[in-house]
Amino acid sequence: MTRRSHAMFIAVWWLGWAAPALAQVAAATEPVPAAPARYTFTWPLDGTNPKPRGGTTRGAPVTLDSEPSSAWRALQQPGLSAPDRDRRAIVAMAGTYRVTFDFLEVVGFGADRPATPYQSWATEKVYVDHDRPGFVSLVHILEMRFVGTDGAVGEPMITKHWRQDWTYEPEAIVEYKGRDRWQRRSLPDAERRGAWLQTVYQVDESPRYASTGRWLHTPSFSTWLSADTWRPLPRREWSVRKDYQVLVGSNRHTIVPTGWLQEENNLKTVLTEQRDVDVARPYAGREYGVVRYERLRDADFAGADRYYARTREFWDQVRDSWTAAFAQQGTVTLRGPIDQLGLFAPLFARADEIQENGKSDGRSNAALIRSVLADVGALR
Secondary structure, three states, X not given: OOHHHHHHHHHHHHOOOEOOOOOOOOOOOOEEEOOOOOOOOOOOOOOOOOOOEOEOOEEOEEEEOOOOOHHXXXXXXXXXXXXXXXXXXXXXXXXXXXXXXXXXXXEEOOOOOOOOOXXXXXXXXXXXXXXXXXXXXXXXXXXXXXXXXXXXXXXXXXXXXXXXXXXXXXXXXXXEEEOOEEEEEEOOHHHHOOOEEEEEEOOOOOEEEEEEXXXXXXXXXXXXXXXXXXEEOOHHHHOOOOOOOEEEEEEEEEEEOXXXXXXXXXXXXXXXXXOOHHHHOOEEEEEEEEEEEEEEOOOOOHHXXXXXXXXXXXXXXXXXXXXXXXXXHOEXXXXXXXXXXXXXXXXXHHHHHHHHHOOOXXXXXXXXXXXXXXXXXXXX
């Protein structure tokens, strides 16, 4: 895929144009569409509700794996220490998946009608980038195949998606504070004892949100629930909404035998300097979201494997630069919304060069990363 088509794919997919919606799943042992047929998760069907937004593309057939994974079986072994069982639950999120996204504004506060539901899909592979005592890093790489109007399956589209870092009993957290500002905070013993910190990074390794929580394990599932967390608006929202500035809510990860899911319960929050909250109307609505990761069998992610292997060192270098900036400065305020500043463009261009040439110059990469972070205001 050329750099130009890569950039076009990124723009299209992030804006939701390349994503149809969720659906009932066929038998897991037979090929099913990567992008299931649309179904409605919305308000009562009275004929006046808008159709879900999210696109109309179709994905190539995939085969879902109905057998419990080896990672799930390892998670169920008796006699494990609590931190080790937690770590195995985190590592169990690695693998190849059909991913489906479903977000519904369950109530709008003061609006005539809640916002249109959002539904989309992807196929992606989750890699264990680092796994050492007390720390696990997972990187998500998209590899998607689209079915054209003539029924033919196109070449795979490959791009980096997001990263999640997990730290046991962390000493500090970098939290989003609104208005394009992130701040590092030391954690007291009561908040960190037995807890895992999840830090989520955007496609370009810039910070997104972070929170602590504790794992709960049962024979049926393992689940981690965050504290209430501030988040910048995701692309699916800022591309269509201007009436609020922050998502504030909880994030739950649940591991099951054949995959995992992420649930969000968010208040769409208005930031205001006014003290009279009744006048300010601080909330625009509440949304519920669920992202389902269904494990695939015999899936071909050779392109994603190659991209990950060749660009891993570069993207780790970008993430480490952000970590160093917060360690040195404590607070970072950017010049605007991070995913609207174009930070990803020069970094993705360099990653494409590395992917094509199979070579990476650490010193040159460091200079580029410093320049990009300085341009967006991350470095003083």
